[in-house]
Amino acid sequence: MNETSLIENPVFYTLNPERAFMASDRLYPGSNHHTLSHHRSHNDHQAVHVATWAFIKHTGYCSLVTLLMSLLAYWYKRYKEQKREVQLKRSHMSLLDLPCTFVTPPRSPINSTSSLSFANNTSSRHGSSWRARLMEGVMSAAGMxxxxxxxLKNTVLWNPSRDIQLPNHAFQENAIRLLIELSTAYDMYVMIHMNTDQDRNQIDQLMTSAHLFDTIDRRKVLYCSSEEGKVQLIHQIDPVVHVEGGWELDDGKKMMERLSVDRVIWILANQKKRVYYEQCYEKIEISDHILNTSIAKSVGFYTQ
Known part of the structure; x- marks a missing residue:
């Protein structure tokens, strides 16, 4: 093949860099050793860099998943511990401790010298109010x-004032502790028959000062201005037990005639009426004081 044919019919070859370096090395021995070594070193460095980045990326994902799993396990463990430790605050507040801004409440008619013992299983162990309310809300929603x-009137509250326009409410002795224990055992709704706004405000202030709203849901404190309204509310709630004491102008007899609840506890202070009504209402538990009822005993109260 002559030079003319080579020019007219050129043949192209695909050369990679390494072949080019080898061909050049044959023509110029020793001149390309450094360049070829540098190229190989650069490729090796890139491969190591890619592998390292892939390893770091994979390790990062694994670490993130591990961290999330650890957080979930820690949260679940703390939740189980808190569930076991939840205890409602025990209130040892007496009537004298209440900072009322109204007329100073009188002493409870219960004999102050009478002793009231509390069962050992209700010893004072304090728990935060938000935690207790959270657990109670969960239990109530689950139907547990x-x-x-x-x-409240004539059961845990009493009003010695004969003028319903000038209320002078006070808690019965040890009634605050009983309410706290009952709110632990039951999904409790508080019914208040109010006569005036002053009546409502005074009762609300008493409950606030006694820290009852730490354990009783304020949304479940229901005010009504008539016996008919109270009966309708009770039937809508459909409780398993209702505690009634009447109000200033009625001892509760009208409520007994209208209620349709499986278990009714009637607090009636008048002994003669109590003896008479016990014969008329055999299925109703009638007691002179709420601390002497079966529900009080069920949560650890007993009198000596």
Whole structure:
């Protein structure tokens, strides 16, 4: 093949860099050793860099998943511990401890010298109010606690004032502790028959000062201005037990005639009426004081 044919019919070859370096090395021995070594070193460095980045990326994902799993396990463990440790605050507040801004409440009619013992299983162990309310809300939503309705007047509250326009409410002795324990055992709704706004405000102030709203849901404190309204609320709630004591102008007899609840506890202070009504209402538990009822005993109260 002559030079003319080579020019007219050129043949192209695909050369990679390494072949080019080898061909050049044959023509110029020793001139390309450094360049070829540098090229190989650069490729090796890139491969190591890519492998290292892939390893770091994979390790990072694994670490993130491990961290999330650890956080979930820690949260679940703390939740189980808190569930076991939840205890409602025990209130040892007496009537003298209440900072009322109204007329100074009188002493409870219960004999102050009478002793009231509390069972050992209700010893004072304090728990935060938000935690207790959270757990009670969960238990109520899950239907784990039975519903109770309790009318405060003449049961845990008493009013010696004969003028309903000038209320002078006070808590019965040890009634605050009983309310706290009942709110632990039951999904409790508080019913209050109010006469005036002053009546409502005074009762609300008493409950606030006694820290009852730390354990009783304020949304479940229901005010009504008539017996008919209270009966309708009770039937809508459909409790398993209702505690009634009437109000200033009625001892509760009208409520007994209208209620349709499986279990009713009637607090009636008048002994003669109590003896008479016990014969008329055999299925109703009638007691002179709420601390002497079966529900009080069920949560650890007993009198000596």
């Amino acid at each position: 606690k039975k519903k109770m309705t309790i009318s």
